[in-house]
Amino acid sequence: MTAASTTLDPAVYADWLMRLGDNTLILGHRLSEWCGHSPVLEEDIAMANTALDLIGQTQLWLGLAGEVEGKGRTADNLAYLRDASRFRNVLLLERPNGDFGQTLMRQFLFDAFHLELLKSLQTSGDPRVAEIAGKAIKEVAYHLERSADLVIRLGDGTEESHSRMQTALDDLWPYVGEFFVSDDIDKAVADAGIGPDPADLKAAWRQTVDEVLRAATLNVPGEGYVHKGGKRGIHTEHLGFILAEMQFLQRAYPGATW
Amino acid sequence: MQVALDTVWDWLGEVPDPEIPVISLTDLGIIRDVAWDRETLVVTVTPTYSGCPATTLINLEIESALRGHGVEHIRLERQLSPAWTTDWISAEGREKLKAYGIAPPVDGTAADGKTVALAARLLGQGNLVIECPRCGSHETEKVSQFGSTPCKAAYRCKSCLEPFDYFKCI
Ligand SMILES: [Zn+2]
Numbered sequence: 429m430t431a432a433s434t435t436l437d438p439a440v441y442a443d444w445l446m447r448l449g450d451n452t453l454i455l456g457h458r459l460s461e462w463c464g465h466s467p468v469l470e471e472d473i474a475m476a477n478t479a480l481d482l483i484g485q486t487q488l489w490l491g492l493a494g495e496v497e498g499k500g501r502t503a504d505n506l507a508y509l510r511d512a513s514r515f516r517n518v519l520l521l522e523r524p525n526g527d528f529g530q531t532l533m534r535q536f537l538f539d540a541f542h543l544e545l546l547k548s549l550q551t552s553g554d555p556r557v558a559e560i561a562g563k564a565i566k567e568v569a570y571h572l573e574r575s576a577d578l579v580i581r582l583g584d585g586t587e588e589s590h591s592r593m594q595t596a597l598d599d600l601w602p603y604v605g606e607f608f609v610s611d612d613i614d615k616a617v618a619d620a621g622i623g624p625d626p627a628d629l630k631a632a633w634r635q636t637v638d639e640v641l642r643a644a645t646l647n648v649p650g651e652g653y654v655h656k657g658g659k660r661g662i663h664t665e666h667l668g669f670i671l672a673e674m675q676f677l678q679r680a681y682p683g684a685t686w
Numbered sequence: 687m688q689v690a691l692d693t694v695w696d697w698l699g700e701v702p703d704p705e706i707p708v709i710s711l712t713d714l715g716i717i718r719d720v721a722w723d724r725e726t727l728v729v730t731v732t733p734t735y736s737g738c739p740a741t742t743l744i745n746l747e748i749e750s751a752l753r754g755h756g757v758e759h760i761r762l763e764r765q766l767s768p769a770w771t772t773d774w775i776s777a778e779g780r781e782k783l784k785a786y787g788i789a790p791p792v793d794g795t796a797a798d799g800k801t802v803a804l805a806a807r808l809l810g811q812g813n814l815v816i817e818c819p820r821c822g823s824h825e826t827e828k829v830s831q832f833g834s835t836p837c838k839a840a841y842r843c844k845s846c847l848e849p850f851d852y853f854k855c856i
Binding site: 474488559563564568569570573574 | 733735736737738739766767768769770771796797798799829830831832833834835836840854856
């Protein structure tokens with residue numbers, strides 16, 4: 429990426445940063461729903477730890493979004509006081525957890541994308557973005573190693589685990605296309621030298637996904653319909669339920685602290 | 687009065703990490719700088735993991751330790767870059783971790799998310815050898831990538847049969 433060549437409208441820039449922070453926030457929240465419910469203790473702990481990393485990254489991304497926006501909103505304000513239509517996460521991440529296989533497949537498909545995105549953001553023209561990416565990528569490398577490892581073990585496991593992983597892949601595949609859809613906001617950010625054109629990340633993502641799914645003996649579905657809209661604030665009903673739980677305290681007791 | 691910076695480093699070397707109290711904040715390598723800005727002592731701290739819940743507590747402990755030594759004006763600054771790495775854990779810190787039952791990080795083995803390497807590992811090649819902190823055996827196996835905290839992985843010793851934490855490299 430080249431250094432910032434054009435100035436970016438702060439509202440556009442903040443919106444783009446919310447895409448990063450909302451992805452980590454919503455996935456982090458989904459993973460935290462597993463706490464105390466996982467099939468084995470080690471996986472319960474692993475998911476809670478992954479959620480913790482993602483929530484930590486959310487604080488950094490949404491903190492920067494608030495700073496760029498310049499209206500005095502903090503990361504907490506953005507997480508707890510925005511309505512669903514203001515959220516910018518991709519639809520895949522608000523999918524209900526389903527079974528353990530669905531959760532893991534969603535994690536793997538996103539981790540593989542997340543790593544490529546962060547790799548690219550490490551050379552962002554805005555040093556604030558580059559340093560958050562440099563921090564987060566170390567954590568995400570471990571997320572990807574774990575999710576890829578488990579996708580392979582379960583895909584290439586028993587008949588039951590194989591069929592659940594294939595079902596999960598088939599169900600979630602129509603949502604992955606949204607990662608790579610570029611819109612005006614992505615273009616403005618790319619022109620300013622701050623972030624990549626998402627379409628450019630697809631080849632590397634696909635290579636990782638193909639390699640792992642092949643080892644997992646799973647069949648990669650063909651290109652088909654792409655569910656999208658999350659990046660523009662058009663969400664499925666699932667997000668509303670997440671926010672009802674996540675935002676309850678701040679909505680019921682505004683400004684509550686402890 | 688501006689206390690000598692070496693003295694301040696010594697003080698910080700006595701502040702225990704809240705999660706692993708046998709090592710100090712300086713052993714952990716998270717204190718990146720100490721400097722005087724006129725009458726204010728500025729301590730620059732880097733987080734271990736972005737979501738580390740101990741970060742707030744660590745800042746509080748730094749502040750109360752310094753106040754305890756009579757420093758009146760303190761400013762804590764967060765530094766993200768360069769990102770913290772386990773390479774910064776001191777040699778002394780590593781010995782203390784081991785004595786405490788946590789296998790210290792093996793430098794240069796951080797995850798890079800390369801799934802080719804992963805596939806090789808699943809085939810039994812390039813396995814990382816982690817020494818059991820209790821009996822010293824090399825016959826150990828990973829139970830989970832994530833242990834009691836994000837910074838650790840869960841391992842098991844096949845010789846003495848004890849489970850242990852490995853402070854993984856990042
Ligand atoms: Zn042992």
